[in-house]
Amino acid sequence: MVSNPRTFWLVLLTAAVALGAAATTGPVLGLYAVLAVVTAGSLAHAGVLIRLALRIHRGRRSFGPCRGAGFLGMGALVTGAGAAAAGVAALTGGTAAPGLIAAGAALTAAPTFLLGLLLLPGAAPTTGARLRRVLDGLGIGISLFACGWMLFPAFAPGGLAVSLTCCVTVSVAVVTGLRAVRHRPAALACSGGAAVSVLGLTGLASVLLDHTGSPWPTGPAFVLAGLALLAGPFLIVTGARRADDRPGQPHAADESGTFAGYPLLVGPAVLGAGVAAYHFLTGGSFDRTTVVLGLCAFGAMAGRELLAARDIRRYAQTLVRREARFRALVSGSTDVAVVLDDDLVVRWQSPAAARQFGLSDQDVLGRPLTDLLHPADATTAAAALQSVLGNPAGRSHVLVQARLRDGFGRWRETESTVSDQRAAPEVGGLVVHVRDVGDRAQLQRTLDEVTWTDDQTGLANRRKFVAAVADARATGACGSVLVLELDRFESVADLHGPTVANAVLIEAARRLRSAAGRDDLPARLTAAAFAVLTDAPLVPAFALATRLATALAEPFHLPGHTVHLTADVGVADLFTAATAEEALRHADVARRRAQQVSRGLPGGRVECYDKGFEAALVRRTEIEQQLPGVVGRGELDLVFQPVTDLTLRQPVGAEALLRWRHPRLGPIPPAEFLPIAEELGLAAEIGAWTLHRACRQLSRWRADGRELWMSVNASARQLADAGWLSMVATAIDTHCVPADAVIVEVSEAALPDDVLAVEQLAGLRALGVRTAIDHFGTGPTALAHLRRLPVDVLKIDQALFNEPAGHRGPATPIVDVVVGLAQRLGIDVIAAGLETESHVDVVRAAGCRLGQGFLLSRPDHAEHVEAYLERHRTRLL
Template identity: 45%
Template sequence: MPRGGSGLPDLPPLLPAMISIGALAALAGSQFGGFDAIAAAALAVAVSALLPALALVRRGWAIRTSGRVSARVARGACRCPGLLGVGVVSTGGTVAALPWVPADLRPMLAAGGLVVAAGAFIVGLLQIPGAAFTLAGRLRHGFDGLIVGMCLALVGWLLIPGFGAEYPLGYLAASLAAAGAAVAATVVLGPVRRRIAVVPCAGGAVLAIAGLALLVVTLGKSGPSWLTLAAAGLAVGGPPLIWFGARLVAPASEPVPMGRVAPAFGGYPVLAIPVAAATLAIAHHLLTSAELDRAAMFLGALVGGLLALREFPNAADLRRYAHRLAAQETRLRALLAGANDVTMVLDNDFVVRWQSPAAERLFGLHREDLVGHRFLDLLHPDDRAIAADELRAVVGRTPAARPSLLVARLRDGLGCWRDTESTVSDLRANPVVGALVLQVRDVSQRVVLERTLQRLTCCDQLTGLSNRRELLRAISSRRGAGRRSGTLLVVDLTGFCAINDVVGRAAGDSLLLAAAQRLRSLVGAEDLASRLGERQFAVVTASGPIEAYALGCRLLAELSRAYPLPAGRPVRLVVSVGLTALEETASAEEVVRRGDLAVRRAAESGATRIDWYDESLEELLVRRLDVERHLPGAAGRGELDLLYQPVVELGSGRPVGVEALLRWRHPVLGTVLPAELLPAAERLRVAGEISEWALHTACRQVAAWRRRGHDLWLAMNVSARQLASSEFVPEVAAALSVHQSPPERLTIEVSEVELADQVSSVAGQLSRLRALGVRTGLDDVGTCDTDLARLRRLPIDVVKLCPPGAIAGDGAALEVAAAVVEVARRLGAVVVAEGLETDDERRLAHDAGCEFGQGFVVAAFSPAEHLEAFLERHRPAPR
């Protein structure tokens, strides 16, 4: 058999019960077999009590030495089975000793054993874990049992006259049995958690006490043998039940000290019945008899004394409970006062009935500022309606619903509005609270931080306008389903980057800020102004096309005005505006892209302009991307070509020179003209490579024609940016040297339209070219307002005059052409009329003083081999 830490055998749970059943069977058999009832009872009770007694002692020792619980809990838990074991030993020993003492001493022995067993059982039951956690609680249960027992004893003494005086031991046994039963009932009805374990212990103790009490009465009154066996049967059934219950009551962990939280007042309803019965018995005795005897008065006094003694542990528990409540209240107030939330209690009318001390510390609100006032009156007027709806919704929901969140502005003690966030809990179903509870938090700093983050993420830091993210959000929110719901205007400031490079970043930022302020002053309150890039702004307006176009015109006029700079003279910017409609079919990114295409087309003209987006821009964009994708390496692939147009004397028609025009012949894109080719080359920074190829090709061709006897000069057009490059003049010199071409046979021309304010830099480069012997020319004279003074400042050898249509049909234009011819002659420059398409234009150009001319009336642009045929036809006859 396994052994525990005590060295005693581990008793199987059913073995005591089986032995007791056998003992009961033996008792029943002894009644019919003629055995001595006392001997049979002694043997049966001793056998049934032996093993449970040993097991209970082992159980108490095992709990004491297990180490699974604290020493305090172990001491309390091991006393329970130990004392119950003492009661079992006393019961079994008393009955087993009866056959060995004389018959006249047996009642005394049974009474003594009853006193010991009843005391051990009563104290052991009070030691059951969970029955009572304090000494005061155990005393209270003990007093309850004794009071019930003494009340029953008093009732029996008064209602059964003569029994107590005739046989005191029997009366004492009955009183002890009543007290033991009362204590057992008190323990069973107490606040124990494992009642299934307590009931067997209490029932076994009651059976053992009742068996001994009945045995005392039977032995003293010389009752029949079956009554002795019945008493023994009760005593036999007690130990197995006690052992079964004791196996379940031992705790595995620290108990919850419920008795220390509040005293148990359940004893008063239990005591009311026996005390009332004793009172009625005394009243009946006084009505039917003249006086009370000493025993009745002693029992009555004993009941009164026990009731008085019971108040001492109650008073101790009440004092302890009061101190604990006061400490808990102090702790709760300290926690509430130091909390970062303000607790408010509202009634059904939303009137504040209580507020935590933190309200004064956090919000500066005193008790008189809150208590008695409606909570809604403390909120901002704009937030009251929403807060009222939220509170009504909380009241209308079930009490078990989750707490709601209420966001509103609350007036503090200084009259300022605080952003708050309140958790609303419906505790009306709680009998202790019975109201709405608000946990109010000050979230002003968080709201300020959120607004700051919103400003940082949605606004441009320099201008204060919205950024691209906010612009996309506004476009998405303003687009209607399947309808136009506004217009996007994109504004581009050309020349801003140059200002940054010249006068510095600080001056550029001040100029950009001034432009943003002008932009903001023109847009409406419902419009959104934003900054798209370093030099681009955008405006989202709900206006239609006509109103949006008018707004764009106002923006052009206002933003084009001069801007004062901190140092230096005022500057003007070239402003371009692109417009596109907001449509549901296009995403926000697509709308911005369309606006950017429109403003790019407006900016390409080089002047202040406003333009709308249309689908042709998409084709132009695709074409432009294709050109930029295929252009790099075109010279190396042999895709570039030069076409030539002859320049002739208008009087004789003799060829004197040619003009070279660049062409790009791509197998997919077709023929790309210089107007499309050269800007793309500038953007891709391959203009130098193309220019070098063109120079070498032209010089090679001029040298070849000279070898064939054609002494011609060749003119080439270059852009002002290309001419201003420091590498251009060395490239020209290298090409002339490589191909042994005379410098005077090469003419470098620049368009008058591109000069603008670059006259100084261009004049210097033209002077360097003339120093090489290369002739210089000014092209497209007459396409814009011609400045005759500019002709005097530029070192030029050739002036190309156009358009011929103006010469042919406008008298003022003829006067301008005559003036240009006159100035050119005085400067020693040759005048060439270009673009001649009819004989009349050729004649008028000759009459205006132009010596040379070119155009379709003479010959179109053609490859070199075709031009050679023209030169052969117009070769002068040999002299």
């Protein structure tokens, strides 16, 4: 990235204008214009370099990284000052003074530039590296200058000192740029700029010293010198900007030097010797200058050779130390290193082999490595080694576990790391690092015995059980997984304490061992969950599960306590799942299904896994997650089904039916989500919302002149709630509906015990609310109990009057008895589920006056029911 190209182009444009002015106004003005442009360009770039050095110093708080840019800026400053001084001297009328000033500037700027180059970051990081750069440049520069001096005796533009300094400076600059360890493009740019600047000063001094008359010279040499003085500082600024001042990783050449300098010195030395021989053969003589130059070149080369010899000696010592350290590490390592060829034959082994495994070189070298391994492990190990040989690029490291025969004939458990080092010429094979892991394997087996057993019951834990299931699947034999959980086990600790709970678990584990087969594996999964792995197929496994459920259902007789528990068992086939964990999950799904089916029933239940169970379980889980907050989200709705007078075919009331329309799951029937709502404790909230919405709708209809009553369903848990009666009273008062226009329906199957039922139903009657038993004829309520229950309405189920196809005749005796008894007790009867005219005929023949069903009207929203009511004028019940 060029740091400030505008400065260069501005100076270049000024130079072009100055040269154009010189061509039209005269050589004297041209001289002044060129010197002024050179002065301006050098000083401008010197300012950029000095500011860069100051910025680096402020950022790093150190003079080290900024010295290179600083000295380069001082060199550019000397260049500009020299050009300015030469211009002033020319302006005063001197003839030799401008050239001498330019020569002095060249002699001063050259070492300044070289010092800046050697101090640039990455160019020569150490003092030894800087000395090597200087000696290389001295040898090359003096040799080349001596060749020119011998071939061309007048070869000394600008004087001997200036020319020699220029040649040496350019050589050192080029060597420094080419030998840069880091940031080589930046170092080359700075080196080139310094060399061009020194060449420009040397050319300017030569032109001014050689010119003694007037007018002042403005020839091509003078113009080229001016352009060089313009381009040099620009290149230096560009390179200095690109050099990174941050410290980098040390390079090998920083410490040991660079041995690539030998060809650079050999070439000039051979060239100098050849030119000297030619000069001697052609009759030339060697003056004092030639001799001094030769001695200086020889001294520089000798000094460089001494440094190279010291570097080689130090490098050799470093190699010896590294080799000794490597030998110490290899011989003292507990790992055995073995080198194999492409045929897996051992070509070398480390000295640790004799110490660790008692294997001498005579026992190992020249033999295939697989001959030393256990026959059961040799095939697997050979396949792993061949995989490295066959695909080294994609699989260069593998881990091999095998048993190795040691020098005493014992089998040792080993673990080996294989690395492909065939590309390394020092190795040329596979490197196998072998370590003895026998103690670690024994410790692992001991830990497995401890960590794979449940501390409390002595059964296998979940980790061992899953591993056993995986091993059983790997054998391919048939088998089954049983999962069981003790129901209500949490209440044991709450009622009797943790000591009794622990005793129950221990006794349950004993019963599992006794009931399970000899080859079966019982395990404890969680606090009260157990599992059994059996090799029996599904049908015998089902019989085993039944025995386990029976054994765990027996009372736990403990000192001072007797605990009654049950266990639901799920059974799954071992190979219906893809993994061991999935087989365990299948059995647990079947257990949860058995738990749902057996809820409220005595004893445990056994279920086999079916995919439908899992789908139902997933849907139930989704409903459990979505049900909380259903009232607030507005997803519940009510539909209404009219109750009709069967004689007049006119509606006299309506039943409010709850609906849940989920945006993703779709319509969910109440029979599916209401039991879940009761388990989650949401039944009271949903029931209150249903009652208020039904009373509000009833209030609207009665305000419109429709003398109807409304029935609302309630669960047994709602009736058992102490706040239910007050909530019913609040709903009636809030919506201003007559209490006798509200009927609370309770399913016969959901009725609580007689005492509680009488109290709750009597409380509703005390409020003036009528009560009804829904689906009568499907539950356990006896007809004699109707006399004791405060019930106003009886809804008989379709099962009481649904006759077989083709039946003709009067009502069945059952519906006759139910309707007759209800009329004698003063209880109204509603026939629910009327779907055909024959149903209507049956119930009317039995004396039932009211009915509802799809034949009369389907459940619908309030607006559609209102249209139905408009077509039928209602009467009070």
